[in-house]
Amino acid sequence: MEALAPSRSVKIGSIDIAIDHNCQVQAQYKEYRRRKTGEQDDEVVEEPVAPQTPVKAKPVSWAALLRPSPAAAAAAANKKANEIVSSQAAAADGRKFTTLEDVLENWQVEFSAPAVQPRGLVNSGNMCFMNVVLQALLYCEPFCSMLRHIKKSVVFSFNSNTPLLEALIRFVHEFRADRTPLEQLETGLESPFVPEDVYEALQKKNVFQTLRGQQEDAQEFMSYLVDGIHEEMVSVLQAHRARTAPATGTEDSAENGAGWLEVGPNNRAVNMCDVHSEAVRTPITQIFGGALQSTLTVPGVTSDGTPRRSNREPFQWLALDVSSDSVSTIGDALDELVAPETIEGYMTVQGQPATATKQMVLERVPPVLVLHLKRFVFCADEGVKKVHKFIEYPAELALAPAWLARSSGTARYRNARFRLTGVIYHHGSHASGGHYTCDIQRPGGEWLQFDDVDIESLESVDAVLKEKSDRTAYILFYTICR
Numbered sequence: 001m002e003a004l005a006p007s008r009s010v011k012i013g014s015i016d017i018a019i020d021h022n023c024q025v026q027a028q029y030k031e032y033r034r035r036k037t038g039e040q041d042d043e044v045v046e047e048p049v050a051p052q053t054p055v056k057a058k059p060v061s062w063a064a065l066l067r068p069s070p071a072a073a074a075a076a077a078n079k080k081a082n083e084i085v086s087s088q089a090a091a092a093d094g095r096k097f098t099t100l101e102d103v104l105e106n107w108q109v110e111f112s113a114p115a116v117q118p119r120g121l122v123n124s125g126n127m128c129f130m131n132v133v134l135q136a137l138l139y140c141e142p143f144c145s146m147l148r149h150i151k152k153s154v155v156f157s158f159n160s161n162t163p164l165l166e167a168l169i170r171f172v173h174e175f176r177a178d179r180t181p182l183e184q185l186e187t188g189l190e191s192p193f194v195p196e197d198v199y200e201a202l203q204k205k206n207v208f209q210t211l212r213g214q215q216e217d218a219q220e221f222m223s224y225l226v227d228g229i230h231e232e233m234v235s236v237l238q239a240h241r242a243r244t245a246p247a248t249g250t251e252d253s254a255e256n257g258a259g260w261l262e263v264g265p266n267n268r269a270v271n272m273c274d275v276h277s278e279a280v281r282t283p284i285t286q287i288f289g290g291a292l293q294s295t296l297t298v299p300g301v302t303s304d305g306t307p308r309r310s311n312r313e314p315f316q317w318l319a320l321d322v323s324s325d326s327v328s329t330i331g332d333a334l335d336e337l338v339a340p341e342t343i344e345g346y347m348t349v350q351g352q353p354a355t356a357t358k359q360m361v362l363e364r365v366p367p368v369l370v371l372h373l374k375r376f377v378f379c380a381d382e383g384v385k386k387v388h389k390f391i392e393y394p395a396e397l398a399l400a401p402a403w404l405a406r407s408s409g410t411a412r413y414r415n416a417r418f419r420l421t422g423v424i425y426h427h428g429s430h431a432s433g434g435h436y437t438c439d440i441q442r443p444g445g446e447w448l449q450f451d452d453v454d455i456e457s458l459e460s461v462d463a464v465l466k467e468k469s470d471r472t473a474y475i476l477f478y479t480i481c482r
Contacts, residue, residue: 100154100162101240104233107283109367111482113144115443117178117185120192120453128452129218132438133225134195135450136422136477138172139440142287142367147172162232164225167201181446182457192453218424218436219317219372219475226316230284237280279314288316291364293405298348298356312363317370317475322391323377329392330371330476331400338362338403363405365413369397371476376431384431390467395420397478420461422477427470437471439464 116138121131137143147169174193178185205228279285295310320333327333338361346356375387397418404410421441428434437451439458447458458464 098153099240100150100236103150103153104237104282105240107146107149107286109142109283109286110145110149111141111479113141113148113443114177115179116144116172116175117180117190118182118442118448118450118455119175119190120450120455122192122194123452124194128436129221130195130198131452132424132436132450133218133222134171134198135438135440136222136424136475137168137226138175139422139442140287140368140477141421141443141479144172146283146287162236163201163204164198164228165232167197168229170197171195179442179444182448182455189455217431218426222475223316226284226288230282233282233284234280237282284316285314286366287368288366288370289364290315290318290362290366290369292360293363293407294358294360296343296356296358298346298354313360316366317372319372319374322373322375322389323387327391328389330394330397333371333373333391334400334403361405362399362403362413363407363410365399365416365480367480369418369478369480371478373472373474373476375426375472375474386426386429386431386472388429388472391473393420393423393465393473393476395461395465396481417481418478419481420464420476421479422475423464423473424475425468425471426474436474 121134123131147165150165151169151173174195176190205224292313292315293310294313318334318337320330321327321336322333324336327336338359340357340359343356343358346354348354371393373391376384377387378384397420399413399416399418401414404413422438424436424438426434426436437449439447439449441447441461447461447464449456449458
């Protein structure tokens with residue numbers, strides 16, 4: 001018999017997370033089953049008990065991750081038939097393995113991730129904000145496809161250089177491939193688990209210490225998590241290029257930040273400058289990375305001799321202000337984002353006051369467009385308060401021409417449509433507390449609602465789009481229609 005995991009705690013920021021695989025999982029799994037079957041608290045019933053979770057030894061390679069323990073070998077033959085084969089079996093089939101650097105350099109966006117069987121995540125102490133983000137990323141097809149591709153293609157030992165990437169790969173490995181609708185899996189769901197690998201990886205990233213005191217914010221956590229994976233990839237790529245690229249003494253003018261001229265509206269010259277020219281292309285930027293064009297217009301000329309100057313500003317999600325009374329839909333919020341803004345007190349190079357305007361438009365749109373609704377605003381007399389009003393969002397989003405830059409590069413987006421694939425909700429009235437749940441679309445169109453260990457099937461997307469009395473949409477995931 002395998003030893004059972006002891007109770008222990010993991011510290012993230014200022015939160016101590018108690019992890020007890022036997023008590024935590026059983027208690028939440030029992031409550032989940034009680035609610036699903038309609039049992040009453042005062043009835044004497046026999047409740048299903050979640051299987052006790054054995055201690056998992058840390059793998060030393062991807063092959064070790066995929067190798068079942070001797071005790072679980074018989075069960076794995078039936079339950080894990082659709083999982084990725086081990087590296088030894090793949091090698092026997094003639095599959096070519098490569099380095100992580102090669103995968104990151106050559107990977108292209110794919111929408112081929114297999115549907116996985118839903119599985120709950122244990123809330124081990126105010127960690128619902130992490131659980132909803134992990135569920136949303138699991139069902140984000142390009143992101144999950146990227147993780148599975150790395151796991152299939154790369155053989156290397158686990159190390160401290162890419163702890164977040166490795167933790168997410170191991171997290172995805174906890175879910176077995178299965179397209180069966182949830183209602184047909186009611187008695188066959190695997191028990192909920194604690195995403196312990198992710199917790200431990202967070203400890204290794206000093207950047208996550210800035211979350212201290214703000215752990216409840218799902219959007220901030222998603223930003224740190226995805227940016228952290230991107231930075232790990234950048235580090236791998238830069239180290240590889242430093243070893244292989246010959247030293248050069250010249251750089252491209254755009255990379256030097258010198259800027260370049262483009263033909264703008266009415267055939268007028270526009271001086272362009274990439275304010276983040278140091279950004280490195282990674283699978284993360286291919287999935288979530290877009291760009292805004294921010295243009296400053298001044299009567300006469302600007303300091304560089306041209307009447308307009310534009311900056312290209314990359315983003316991985318759009319933050320939309322929804323506090324204005326004029327905003328009641330996502331379309332309204334995007335209209336507000338691209339509306340020209342007058343800059344007060346602008347002075348020309350000659351020292352003369354001038355009426356300058358600044359406008360932002362979409363120059364590049366990613367395959368997965370993430371919209372962050374800014375629900376929490378600061379008021380001088382009330383401090384931080386939540387915007388509770390319902391913001392209408394569509395099942396399919398088409399980009400209005402007014403939201404796009406007037407350049408040849410945006411032509412491909414003018415007929416593009418994006419389908420809603422996920423919604424993260426915030427419950428409660430305050431920025432410093434509350435609860436998070438999410439609605440996620442599985443491949444095949446089935447919508448599920450996740451509330452930590454509790455998973456429910458939704459009748460249709462209409463249930464996702466309607467106004468809810470107990471929660472408000474906070475983060476929206478739109479995936480480009482193929």
